[in-house]
Amino acid sequence: MRVFGEITGIPEGSEFENRYYLSQYGVHKPLQAGISGSQTEGADSIVLSGGYEDDEDYGDVIIYTGHGGRSQVTGLQVSDQQLSHQNLALALNCQQGIPVRVIRGYNHQSIFSPSEGYRYDGLYRIADYWRAQGLSDFFVWRFRLIKIDKLVDLVVVNEDQPIYGKPKRVETMVQRIIRDTALSSYVKKMYGFRCQVCRVEIRTNTGLYAEAAHIQPLGMPHNGPDILPNILCLCPNHHVMYDFGGFGIKDDFALIGIDGKLFRKAKHIIDCQYLQYHRKHFMISD
Structure with a gap:
C-alpha cells in the first residue's frame, strides 16, 4: 500500500537515525533510492541526501534533481536522465496535484539539513518540471517543489486493487497561475x-x-x-x-x-x- 500525504503518527520535524527507520515507519520505504514512487501512480516521498550536484535547497522551495545517469563508482553524472520510472512518477505528481513527503538527510549540503540522521520536513507540491543541462553537461530532469502550508487530506492508494468493485473518488487540486493582463x-x-x-x-x-x-x-x-x-x-x-x-x-x-x-x-x-x-x-x- 502506497500512502500519499502525511503518515499517521509522524508529525513534521520527526527525526530518524537512519534509512532503515525511515522505511520501517513508512515515511520513505526504499533503503537506497531517493524517490519512492511508481510511474503509473506518482511519488509518495523523496530524500535529499546530497547525491545529486544539481540540487538546490531554499527551504520552502527546492529545485530537485531527478533520478538516473550517475556513476555508481564516482557518484558523478555520466549520462542524460530520462523522463521515466521515478522521474515520471514525480511528473505525475505535478500534473495531478499529488503531494510528496520531503525528508532531508545529514549528507545533504544545505543549511536546512539536520546535522545527523534524517528529518521529515513536511509536504511539498511539485509546481513544475523541466529538462536542463546540469553541472556535468548532461541533461537532467529538474522539479520545483514548494512547501504546502495547509493540511492536506490523506490519500491512500492500494497497489493491488480488484478489477471490479465500487470505484473510490480522490479529489486533487492543481494550483495554476493564469495571468489575465x-x-x-x-x-x-x-x-x-x-x-x-x-x-x-x-x-x-x-x-x-x-x-x-x-x-x-x-x-x-x-x-x-x-x-x-x-x-x-x-x-x-x-x-x-x-x-x-x-x-x-x-x-x-x-x-x-x-x-x-x-x-x-x-x-x-x-x-x-x-x-x-x-x-x-x-x-x-x-
Missing part, C-alpha cells in the same frame, strides 16, 4: 479567442474563452518575459499539452508531436529563442 487579453482578441493550434472556438455563457500561454514560462527559474513575442493564444487542452511537453513548435512553426502548423497573424511576431527554450527544457526529443 492587458497583453494577454490583446493576444486572445487578436485571434478571436481561437486556439492557434486547433483553431477551436470555445463558447461559454459569458462569451468566448481562450488562454494566453507563455512559451518560456514566467518566474523562477525560467524567467521568461511577459511580452507579446513570448505569448500564444491556446485552448485549455493545448495549453496544458504545451506546458507539459506534449508538443513543441519548430522555428518554422511546424508542430512537433502532433500534426499541423501554428497559425499566426502577420502582426504577431513570435521570437524563436523562446520556442527553442521550450524545446530544450520541456520536449523529450524534437
